[in-house]
Amino acid sequence: MPIQNETFDAIVVGGSYAGLSAALQLARARRRVLVVDAGRRRNRFARDSHGFLGRDGQPAAAIAEAGRKDVAAYPNVSWHLGAAVDARAGDDGFLVELEGAAPVHGRRLVLATGVRDELPAIEGLAERWGRSVFHCPYCHGYELQQGDIGILANSELSFHQAMMLPDWGRVTLFTNGRFEPSDEQRAAMAQRGVAAIEETLVARIEDAATVVLADGRRFPMAGLFTYGRTHMASPLAERLGCAFDEGPMGRFIRTDERKQTTVPGVYAGGDAARAAGNVAIAVADGAMAGTGAHQSLMFG
Incomplete structure (x- = not known):
């Protein structure tokens, strides 16, 4: 589904495991979702992925591609293949600046932007x-x-x-x-x-x-x-004013039990929002962020 001039219920920034998992929960709740994917998975250097139930030992890229196909099957999901370069709070939600496209508006924002490794x-x-x-x-x-x-x-x-x-x-x-x-x-x-x-x-x-x-x-x-040091792969959380916690390898976005950040309406999941890096954990974390964002649309 192409991007149209509309307000999305949720914009998910990050099209890897956590972001796709968050988008799937929102799509299945029949919400209008935009996935913004810059195409830079943290584990893109690894051939295979292990420890993810049902996908153990499969190529990491194949797992991500299967996730994209799952989410793309829902007609209420739109895609932007490129980066989100800026975001700010606006009327009833957030305005997100996209690389190579017009700005988009979302009532909720899910950050699954990942980290980059300093080796x-x-x-x-x-x-x-x-x-x-x-x-x-x-x-x-x-x-x-x-x-x-x-x-x-x-x-x-x-x-x-x-x-x-x-x-x-x-x-x-x-x-x-x-x-x-x-x-x-x-x-x-x-x-x-x-x-x-x-x-x-x-x-x-x-x-x-x-x-x-x-x-x-x-x-x-x-x-x-x-162990290296980790750094935010995107500046969005900092520009939105989200608080961070210091982990053993670097900062990560602070979230509550429903994966909401310290900025109301902004949720976060995956490696950017916890001091751990693992496909299974990222998928679970993204699911929590997606359901948290959806329930906030219903209950505030």
Whole structure:
């Protein structure tokens, strides 16, 4: 359904898992919905997605495409393939400025805008992100088949990763000058089963997941895990005046139990609105944001 000169009941900004899930709830409530999709899924670098019931092990892009087809089947849904560049509160709702199109008006706004990852500055890491370098063991740990797993430290959070990952394989922590474990942390990691702690700086990543240290030693790994920093992929929440909370990897949009932000009428879901990144969680979060937005149209 093309964009027409009308007021939408809800504008969903973000056409990935959370946004599509929110749009589906609103579409099934027979509301007029506009989905604004800039086409930049956070997990676009990953080939397959895991841990999502009914879709385990399927290509991440195929899951997103199936979601788009589900939502597009509803005639009360319109699409804009491009970015939402600005938004502001207006009469009975919000005015959203679109890239390459006229502004649109929505009574409710759902932000599923996602985040972008700022990765550690290690040569060879970025091009392996989502393929052999990961951040979520629930998404990718099982496929490493209990092999050698390296953790590329980037902050104190690396201790948390080191305590988790022995369930998935034989763990080596590369501190890389970014994390100095305390004696208590070293003892806890040893008890948990962390096999080794390497404190020589990491020079680069080669092959599939081989860690090359500054002294020339090489550690072939089945896969690597690291934490980066996350940043809002869109400025809309900040421009609308939404409050943020500080998470372990970066800010996320503050929401209540119905996924409404601190700005009445603005809802948020997915990675932009929680300190976690996972397809199954994003879909659930989007569903909550969509139903929350719909119920506010009925009950205020």
